[in-house]
Amino acid sequence: MPKLKIEDLEKIREQVKRTTALREGSGFRAKVNVHMGTCGIAAGARTIMNAFIKELETRDVHDVLLTNSGCAGLCSQEPMVTIEIAGQAPVKYVNLTEKKAQEIFEKHVLGGTIVKEYALGIGSEKTDY
Amino acid sequence: MAEKAKDKTYRLHLMVCAGTGCVSNHSYEIKEALEKEIKKHGLENEVTVVPTGCNGFCERGPILVVQPGNIFYQQLAVKDVPHLVEEHFLKGRLVSKFMYTPPEEKKPVPVLNDIPFFKKQVLIALRNRGLIDPEKIDESIARDGYKALVKALTEMTPDKIITEITLSGLRGRGGAGFPTGLKWQLVRNAASSNGGGKYIVCNGDEGDPGAFMDRSILEADPHAVIEGMVIGAKAIGATAGFVYVRNEYPLAVQRLSIALDQARDYGLLGSDILGTGFDFDIQIKRGAGAFVCGEETALMASIEGRLGEPRPRPPYPAQSGLWGKPTCINNVETWANVPMIINRGAKWYAGIGTETSKGTKVFSLVGKINNTGLVEVPMGISLREIIYDIGGGIPGGKAFKAVQTGGPSGGCIPREKIDLPIDYESLTEAGSMMGSGGMVIMDQDTCMVDIARYFLSFTHEESCGKCTPCREGTKAMLDILTRITAGKGTEEDIGLLQDLALSIKDSALCGLGKTAPNPVLTTLRYFRDEYEAHIRTKKCPAHVCRQLNIYTINPETCVKVGRGCDVCRRNCASDAITGQKNEAHVIDRAKCIKCGVCFDVCNFGAVKVD
Structure with missing residues (x-):
């Protein structure tokens, strides 16, 4: 391996920090919560989860926390996600597909505009993160 | 990949x-x-x-x-x-x-973070605890590893580095608490004879019973230690360094070796570090586990390939150390603190702790305590906070009796001093010492004479034998203590112990001997009544010294509660117990060898010890 210069060291730091920062649990601007109860998984929540992981990776986004939780109580409308932008009320999206998930990520998570046609409602439970 | x-x-x-x-x-x-x-x-x-x-x-x-x-x-x-x-x-x-x-x-x-054990801790030396894979240098770098090194190599002169360390108030974490900045200054100022060259040494020969701070740091964050050493090397002008670590720490040796290889691959060790023109490399020296090799002159002798025996000081290592060159020896934890001080500044570091003891200290909390483990706390925290808030108190609701700090060189601090703030001075004043950070908690069932005897047997065993006061003196003290715990002590023994202890303290060659009497002196100071009980009434108040115990069976409890269950008789090794089922059992004191098995096996509390 070629010896590092100071700039190289900084580069490694920045690069690795992006993937390890979530261990320190702060600095997240938004939270994407995929509901992964048995109902959610049966309805395809895993595909939705993978779609979000892919979005984070390809767009190199590191300030969004991707997490999962159990059944949200509306099993007939799974797969569902809850999007929480820091300082705003959480939004629940229902009946998702991979495509819808991508659209929600781009418009709501990154763009800040709620995709009303897929949304169930605004408000409801709030979580700390 | x-x-x-x-x-x-x-x-x-x-x-x-x-x-x-x-x-x-x-x-x-x-x-x-x-x-x-x-x-x-x-x-x-x-x-x-x-x-x-x-x-x-x-x-x-x-x-x-x-x-x-x-x-x-x-x-x-x-x-x-x-x-x-x-x-x-x-x-x-x-x-x-x-x-x-x-x-x-x-x-x-x-x-x-909501668990009480973690709440009061302040992490500096253990800053990467649980956050990185110690075998991946990149993860260390992502947590600002080697950032301080860049600063030290590009923005700071050696004098500036030393000033920063001096102002931070950092003192040696190996136990004695010598100001680190001053040590570095002395090594920097020392003229190197015959061809120049100075050395850096990391003392990882952790040997105190119950202490595992240094091992954990080397295992968890080896790059913190390496980075600290390179910064130290730049400050004092060294080109080579050694980490002396005992071979009984295989995981620490392994992770440190991996870390050194990775740092070398990246050009963070070796020649022309990060293209700045500075050269420095580190070798591991594995110790064979002699306690005395934690003493700096013995450690250096061991690195040189000689028998690990101490020599008189002066000359101090700062003047004449490894192969006669000026050498800077600091403990693992001290080195791990250095990058943080360079990164965040002396003022930040000096803002933590007490007037004379700055920063944090890592302790290994062991013994009769609920939360055994490794903790890092700001200097000045009280023993009570460590034992009860972090340590979760004593198991089984028993009473706290004493805490032993500083290993075999330290002393026992009694319950009355539980609000003592932890810093170098107050521990020394209490007759103990900071030591490398072992903290052994004792409860009401601990016999303080027996504890003193245990530590003396340790130091006697580990004495290298070079100087008479330590070699013969620890043996003489151990003999007296053994005699007392066997119920054969006399009134003169206490005075004799005290005299021996004080003269060994004054005359032994190295730190091992000079501090070996501390456990005896502190237990005499705080628990004299226990010595007196052993000698005068031939009783061990904690019932630890079994030769002084008298076992009897309460016939009423034995029959009414235990229905003469007969378990004690069947377990008695010397056939000293007689009795049949549903009848009261009796111990024949002439046959009893005082092993205590009947006491341990009785489920009904019928066996009494006095």
Whole structure:
């Protein structure tokens, strides 16, 4: 391996920090919560989860926390996600597909505009993160 | 592959403790089981498992911390893994049965930071605890590893580095508390004879019974130590360094070797470090486990390949150390503090702690304490806070009796001094010392004479034999203590012990001998009544010294409660117990060898000890 210069060291730091920062649990601007109860998984929540992981990776986004939780109580409308932008009320999206998930990520998570046609409602439970 | 790992985004990082304590509790098997189960559920692109250094809460190992969220799972077994993976990592439901519940509470505490054990801790030397894989230099770099090195090599002169360390107030964490900045200045100023050259040494010869701070730091964050040493080398003008670590620490040696190789590959060690023109490299020297080799002159002799025996000082290592060259020796924890001081500044560091003792100290908390483990606390914290708030108090609701700090060189601090603030001066004043940070908690069932005898047997065993006061003096003290614990002590013994202790303290060659009498002196000072009981009434108040115990069976309890269960008779090794089922049993004192088995096996409290 070629010896590092100071700039190289900084580069490694920045690069690795992006993937390890979530261990320190702060600095997240938004939270994407995929509901992964048995109902959610049966309805395809895993595909939705993978779609979000892919979005984070390809767009190199590191300030969004991707997490999962159990059944949200509306099993007939799974797969569902809850999007929480820091300082705003959480939004629940229902009946998702991979495509819808991508659209929600781009418009709501990154763009800040709620995709009303897929949304169930605004408000409801709030979580700390 | 390393490149790929750098870019890969996972939604969950499972931080599995891979410190020696958890490893011996099968944490590597748990790691494998987790990986297998994760794969089974097709989660391998979402969830990653990261082995880390010691988490600190060793009592509760094996430990798994889930990030993000800082969810603390404890005492895991391989059989728990499938449930945990399916529930939490697949379905997102936290599994409360694997969480920690503090003794006085009913509900488990899911988040690590909310657990009392972790709440009062301040992490400087252990800053990367549970956050990095110690075998991956990149993860250390991501946590600002080698950032201070860049600063020291490019923006600071050696004098500026030394000034910063001096102003920080950092003192040697090996025990004696010599000001680190001053030591560096002395080595820097020392003229190097015959051809120049100076050395840096990291003392990792941790030998105190019950102490494991240095081992944990080397295992958990070897790059912190390496970085500190390179900064020190720049400050004093050294070109070579040694880490002296005992061979009984295989994991520490292994992780340090990996770290050194990685640092060398990256050009953070070797010639022309980071293209700045500075040259420095580090070798590992493995010690064979002689306690005396923790003493700096013996340690240097051992590195040179000679017998590990101390020599008189002066000359101090700063003037004439390894191969006669000026040498700067600091302890593992001291080196691990250095990068943080350079990064965040002397003022920040000096803002933590007390007037004379700055920063934090790592302690290994062992003995009769609920939360055994590794803790880092600000200087000035009270013993009470460490024992009760962090340590969770004494098991079984028993009374706290004393705390032994500083290992065999330290002393026992009694309950009356529980509000003592922890710093170098107050511990010394109490007759003990900071030491490297071992903290052994004792409860009401501990005999202080027996403890003194134990420590003396340790120092006697470990005495290198070079100087008479230590070689013969520790033997003489041990003989007296053994005599007292066997009920054969006389009134003169206390005075004799005191005289011996004081003269050994004054005349021994090195730190080992000079401090060996401390356990005797402090127990005499605070627990003289226990010595007197052993000598005058031939009784051991804690019933530890079995030769002084008299065992009897209460006939009423034996028959009415135990129905003459006969267990004691069947277990008696010397056939000293007679009696039949449903009848009261009796011990024949002439035959009794005082092994105490009857006391231990009686389920009805019928056997009494006096």
